[in-house]
Amino acid sequence: MAKKRNIIVGQSGGPTSVINSSLAGVYKNAIERGFDKVYGMLHGVQGLLDEQYVDLSTQIHSELDIELLKRTPSAFLGSCRYKLPEIHEDRDIYEKLFGILNKLSIDTFIYIGGNDSMDTIKKLSDYAILTGQKQKFIGVPKTIDNDLALTDHTPGFGSAAKYIGASTKEVIRDAEGLTYKKKMITIMEIMGRNAGWLTGAAALAKTEDCEGPDLIYLPEIPFDVEKFLAKVKDLLTKKDSVVIAVSEGIKLADGRYVCELGSSSDYVDNFGHKQLQGTAAYLANFLAGECGCKTRAVEFSTLQRSASHMASRTDIDEAFMVGGAAVKAADEGDTGKMVVIDRVSDDPYMAKTGIYDVHRIANEEKLVPRNWMTRDGSYVTEDFIDYIKPLIQGDYQPIMVNGLPRHLVLNMKKKR
Known part of the structure; x- marks a missing residue:
């Protein structure tokens, strides 16, 4: 037998x-x-x-x-x-x-x-x-x-990127419709602990019918709160609606997660990964106080992986x-x-x-190459977009x- x-x-x-x-x-x-x-x-x-x-x-x-x-x-x-x-x-x-x-x-x-x-x-x-x-x-x-080594990309990433790109366009359109005679800042929080592939996908929203997000911050580069604030204030002098994409895992130069500056969960999983939440909420509250205008936080959360x-x-x-x-x-x-x-x-x-x-x-962990981010770390380059477009x-x-x-x-x- x-x-x-x-x-x-x-x-x-x-x-x-x-x-x-x-x-x-x-x-x-x-x-x-x-x-x-x-x-x-x-x-x-x-x-x-x-x-x-x-x-x-x-x-x-x-x-x-x-x-x-x-x-x-x-x-x-x-x-x-x-x-x-x-x-x-x-x-x-x-x-x-x-x-x-x-x-x-x-x-x-x-x-x-x-x-x-x-x-x-x-x-x-x-x-x-x-x-x-x-x-x-x-x-x-x-x-x-999309952080696995040796593979060009991972299944699951392309669909999440497609959802993020489409949803970013919709968030931008919604924000523009609400800013008549007033200023507004929208912070979108996107998944990504150490690798910014998903957050960078927000740049896909930059199309013929959409300007795309104004700023994109990935976790590969230390986040400078003061420089961030200066950029936002400058944008507010030029336009009524400012839309920003941030990774949930952005960190300060001293290694602290930005979400830890506000209230954050102490939950850690079996692999030692700290639960990250509240990055957008913290930054929205911070900017409301500093800029004196309406702010809102949008968390894509599990929607980006289940759509x-x-x-x-x-x-x-x-x-x-x-x-x-x-x-x-x-x-x-x-x-x-x-x-x-x-x-x-x-x-x-x-x-x-x-x-x-x-x-x-x-x-091993595959991060976004430094030369696929702008010099000041506030956006991604065309090389990043060219890499990601075929996958959606x-x-x-x-x-x-x-x-x-x-x-x-x-x-x-x-x-x-």
Whole structure:
């Protein structure tokens, strides 16, 4: 009797509007390549430790379900922010995990996620090599932050950038309509702890019918409050409506987050990441006092990562592509690797998948190059815009039912 070849896939970290397109790519390609079962971890490796998983054939019954899954935002299987200990710190967790994998006859383990998820792939593949286990471990890139090393960009980023660019245009239009005979400052807070890729996407709003935001501040450059105030005051002498995009993670020269100058949460996740919130609110209050005009703070918050109705076709297609490429890589014997996207050309835009050792990617962070920001750090350059524009192209229309998008939802009654 032939040995069973089963595959298990999980999702980890912050969700995106296209993370499930990668899941669909894994499932479809695994079935086409003859894997017997495709299991999904419920809430990533943390759920797997509790033996929480689902046979995906009980959830995906047709091509229509695959199309719905590609259009469904957030993590269909549930996510987690669970940090595996170092192997020498707690071998029991690894023995438990591999015991579960062996019980399920798992041949291939695929994890869809960002930096911290690639750390999980690295540790599991290292343990397998160390102990002679035969499973293969492959990472699939996912993060709206676009901060994974060695890949040109990450699935999830293009759609978030498209949403930010479109929403910035709408915020600017709204602000301009409210400024008759009065001055107003609008501060938009956009996700990004250390990398400013998303905040820079606000510059996409600069089009034939829109001036774009007046100032853009990324976390790669220390934020100077006094210089910021001087720039805003100067802008107010020239125009009635000033719109500014700031990263939630902008810091002062001494390392303090700007959001810490106001009230901020002390919550820290399992990876030591401090929760950032209130940057725009603090700056809006500060400017109201200093400039004596109306101010408002707009937080895009989770909308920028869940707006599947604004997804880029390029992004959804590439997310599906890297999911399938991960299955192919494992089927051909790769392990301890992450699939990457390599840009072949800009005009016309073309990309292909590649694969790199996860040890070169895990816990590395790709920041916006300094020469893609203006000299004074208050905007991004044309090189930044040229890089990002191809990633927002095309639409992927939701499947509408009674005027609203239909999503594929996990049926928990069929977990096993």
